Amino acid sequence: MTSMIEGKKADxxxxxxxxxxxxDAAVKTGGDLTVSGLARAARVDRTFLYRHRDLxxxxxxxxxxxxxxxxxxxxxxxxxxxxxxxxLERNKRLTARVRQLEKRLxxxxxxxxxxxxxxxxxxxxxxxxRRITLLEQExxxxxxxxxxxxxxxxxxxxxxxxxxxxxNQPHPA
Numbered sequence: 001m002t003s004m005i006e007g008k009k010a011d012x013x014x015x016x017x018x019x020x021x022x023x024d025a026a027v028k029t030g031g032d033l034t035v036s037g038l039a040r041a042a043r044v045d046r047t048f049l050y051r052h053r054d055l056x057x058x059x060x061x062x063x064x065x066x067x068x069x070x071x072x073x074x075x076x077x078x079x080x081x082x083x084x085x086x087x088l089e090r091n092k093r094l095t096a097r098v099r100q101l102e103k104r105l106x107x108x109x110x111x112x113x114x115x116x117x118x119x120x121x122x123x124x125x126x127x128x129x130r131r132i133t134l135l136e137q138e139x140x141x142x143x144x145x146x147x148x149x150x151x152x153x154x155x156x157x158x159x160x161x162x163x164x165x166x167x168n169q170p171h172p173a
Contacts, residue, residue, distance in 0.1 A: 018042040033063040
């Protein structure tokens with residue numbers, strides 16, 4: 001039984017050593033200073049870090065410690081939270097814009113379908129009214145021409161009848 005306990009302690013010590021090496025490497029290179037990132041780098045479960053409060057405290061201290069001058073700034077929790085807040089706000093603005101565009105598209109498509117169905121008033125009523133007025137004017141002009149030609153035809157028929165009568169009457173000798 002003691003060998004099993006000693007084996008667990010040795011395993012825990014090896015994991016602890018991997019976490020400390022991963023933490024030192026992350027601090028030196030400006031790597032990921034989060035519980036998940038360090039657990040991944042050390043190949044341990046996150047719960048291992050949460051069970052060992054001293055390791056968890058080191059992670060939090062390293063994450064909140066400002067970067068020394070001349071070193072590459074590491075991504076901090078605060079900067080990530082700020083980036084997340086900015087991304088969420090942009091997402092809200094884009095969602096509102098998408099809704100606005102969907103509403104405009106829906107309105108436009110609805111108007112086109114309504115016009116194509118023939119149920120609503122035609123959109124070109126003014127054009128149709130102008131066309132009706134033009135056709136009425138053409139009709140009036142054609143009727144005027146027809147009346148003139150009818151009068152000319154009646155006059156020609158009357159002249160033809162008179163000539164026919166004159167030809168058919170006997171000539172005085």
